[in-house]
Amino acid sequence: MMQENTGLSLRGNKLATNPARVDFEIFLEASQNIYNPTDNPDGAFPLNVAENHLTASIIKDQLTSIIQQKNVPDWVLGYTDLLGHPDVRIQVARFMEQHLCKCPISHETIGLSAGASAIIEVSSFILANPGDVVVIPAPSYPMYTNDLGLKSGMIRYDLQTHYDLHEIGSKAPVNIELLDKTWDELKAAGKCFKVLLITSPDNPTGCMYAERELRKLAEWCMQHKVHMIVNEIYGLSLIDTEGALHKMNYSDEGTYTSFAKIMHVANSDYLHLWYAFSKDFAMSGLRVGVVHSLNKAFIKGYGNANVPHLVSNITQWMIGELLKDDDFIEQYIIENKIRLNQSYQLVIKTLNKLEVPYIPSRGSFFIWADFSKYLQENTDQSEEQLWLDIYKNTGVLLTPGIGFQHQKNGLFRIVFTAVSFTHLEVAMNRMSDYLLGRKISIKNS
Numbered sequence: 001m002m003q004e005n006t007g008l009s010l011r012g013n014k015l016a017t018n019p020a021r022v023d024f025e026i027f028l029e030a031s032q033n034i035y036n037p038t039d040n041p042d043g044a045f046p047l048n049v050a051e052n053h054l055t056a057s058i059i060k061d062q063l064t065s066i067i068q069q070k071n072v073p074d075w076v077l078g079y080t081d082l083l084g085h086p087d088v089r090i091q092v093a094r095f096m097e098q099h100l101c102k103c104p105i106s107h108e109t110i111g112l113s114a115g116a117s118a119i120i121e122v123s124s125f126i127l128a129n130p131g132d133v134v135v136i137p138a139p140s141y142p143m144y145t146n147d148l149g150l151k152s153g154m155i156r157y158d159l160q161t162h163y164d165l166h167e168i169g170s171k172a173p174v175n176i177e178l179l180d181k182t183w184d185e186l187k188a189a190g191k192c193f194k195v196l197l198i199t200s201p202d203n204p205t206g207c208m209y210a211e212r213e214l215r216k217l218a219e220w221c222m223q224h225k226v227h228m229i230v231n232e233i234y235g236l237s238l239i240d241t242e243g244a245l246h247k248m249n250y251s252d253e254g255t256y257t258s259f260a261k262i263m264h265v266a267n268s269d270y271l272h273l274w275y276a277f278s279k280d281f282a283m284s285g286l287r288v289g290v291v292h293s294l295n296k297a298f299i300k301g302y303g304n305a306n307v308p309h310l311v312s313n314i315t316q317w318m319i320g321e322l323l324k325d326d327d328f329i330e331q332y333i334i335e336n337k338i339r340l341n342q343s344y345q346l347v348i349k350t351l352n353k354l355e356v357p358y359i360p361s362r363g364s365f366f367i368w369a370d371f372s373k374y375l376q377e378n379t380d381q382s383e384e385q386l387w388l389d390i391y392k393n394t395g396v397l398l399t400p401g402i403g404f405q406h407q408k409n410g411l412f413r414i415v416f417t418a419v420s421f422t423h424l425e426v427a428m429n430r431m432s433d434y435l436l437g438r439k440i441s442i443k444n445s
Contacts, residue, residue: 011150023048023399030397035423044391045419045427048399050203050365052237052282052417054339058332059282066321076313082303084112084311088320092290095323099333100235100275101260101292111291111302112316116233116276118309119289120147123272124195126301127227128154132194133186137161137174139368139411141203142403154194157186158405165357165370165411172209174198179220196221199231200259204368204404204413206239206361211257218259222268229272230259234364236280236333237417240341241362256363260292269295277319279365280336286315340365343416343424350428354435365417372410374438383409389438394430 006013019025027046035043075085083089089107096105113119124134130153136144138158148154159182161173179196186193196217200209209217214230221228238256263271273292278284288311293299311319323329347367351358358369375382380402387400399413416424 023397026391026397030391030395033395035395035419035426037426042395044395044397045423045430046397047415047418047427048397048413049418050279050415051284052279052336052365053419054282054343054417054421055332055336056282058335062322062325062328062332063318066318070321072314073317076317078313080310080313080316082306082310083110083299085313085316085320088112088316091320091323095329096260096275096290096292098326099329100232101258101273103258103261103264105260105292109292109294109299111299111306112311113289113291113306113309114311115284115287116231116274116278116289117143117147118287119274119276119291120144120231121151122302122305122309123229123274123291124148124152124154125305126298128152128194129192131155132192133157134195134197135159135179135182135186135193136197137202139204139401139404139406141199142405144197148197155191156405157182160407163408165359165368168205168207169360172200172202172207172213173205174209174217175213176216176220179217183224193224193226195227195229197229197231198259199233201234201238201256201361201363203234203364204366204399205359206364206366206368207359208256208362210255211261214257214259214262218262218266218268218271222266222270225270227270227272229274231274232258233274233276233279235275236336237340237365238337238363239344239361240337241360263292263294267294269298272298281332282336286319287311288315288319339421340417343421346421346424346428347414347416350432353432356435365415367414367416368411369414370408370411371435372408374435375410378409380409386410387412390431390434394427394434396427396431 006016008016027049030044030046033044034040035045086107089110089112093105093107093110097103113122133155134148135157136159138160140158145156149156159174159178161178162168183193198209198217218228235258259273263273276289277286291302344361348358351369356369356371358367361367371386374386383401387398391397401409401411419427
């Protein structure tokens with residue numbers, strides 16, 4: 001059938017006919033039907049989008065207090081620096097030094113854009129030519145495809161590091177041998193391996209790269225003139241791996257270390273870091289992303305490309321004021337981890353009860369779990385049907401494995417921060433009851 005002439009470009013037609021992510025339409029449906037024990041007891045639990053509702057009320061109260069008690073400065077109503085207002089970038093750099101990176105950070109090495117997606121898009125536009133390849137360990141965040149390639153023309157290469165979850169456990173999966181193999185493969189195909197993208201803690205696995213692992217990868221990238229970017233958007237959302245409930249799940253892979261420490265020592269043009277306040281600080285709607293790079297030409301070019309992606313000045317001002325309150329920031333980080341770990345433990349108890357394999361998370365909002373034993377067939381269609389069956393019968397909406405570019409069917413991402421702890425208890429009970437019944441049904445069929 002001939003496609004109707006819409007007058008759009010080829011990419012415009014593609015965007016008009018292909019959803020940004022396969023679960024977004026159902027997410028919007030579930031979001032209009034949220035569970036409430038009194039008003040909507042049959043409602044939904046959207047556990048598929050990475051939002052932090054555990055501490056959102058704390059942030060809301062603090063921002064409300066800032067707006068009510070402080071005067072908005074004159075600069076908010078005018079144009080400002082293309083990388084973000086210098087005073088705000090100073091506060092962001094100070095926050096990163098003290099809490100995230102634990103090493104010197106100059107505000108001159110920082111740029112602010114309207115959310116993590118904008119940071120990713122502008123960075124790829126500056127770093128890559130059309131057709132250049134970004135290598136990402138699979139499974140990985142589905143929206144990286146559009147964020148990295150839509151404007152720059154970069155090609156996503158999903159590096160398969162394992163098939164079954166037990167092959168990696170909680171260890172970070174990328175190593176030098178895999179990079180050498182990928183380099184040779186892409187070179188033989190006439191393609192340019194331009195960027196290695198690591199997310200630590202990872203989405204969706206919750207894996208985390210130790211300092212020695214990051215250093216090895218950075219040395220390889222500098223040697224091969226490949227840009228290495230580490231996305232630390234979940235850098236303050238860490239799991240207590242010493243907890244009695246799940247200590248046995250973790251081998252000694254070291255504690256969390258920011259990539260900024262390695263950047264500080266290496267002082268290389270090929271190393272970069274991304275962050276945003278969307279996740280750790282429950283502010284996905286405010287759209288504040290951060291890029292940190294010691295490459296002066298990159299930062300200069302970034303500012304010039306950043307004009308359509310600037311963070312609104314009122315948002316910049318609120319973030320700057322929020323970060324000035326050291327006592328609040330310190331207490332918030334502690335409280336966020338307490339609530340995060342409480343919800344994480346609830347979900348893994350459910351998975352253990354169901355005997356569903358999962359990767360023990362070291363950080364982030366996710367558990368990456370293998371529900372393949374519930375599949376009727378080992379196909380994409382069967383995975384999609386299981387995903388829909390769970391939602392229709394329990395109201396629990398997970399993120400389907402389709403889009404994460406992992407080879408195995410039947411894997412799903414559970415966002416355990418997407419609803420309150422009490423609502424998560426109901427969601428896990430409903431999912432557990434349904435799957436236990438489904439398991440019996442399959443055995444008897």
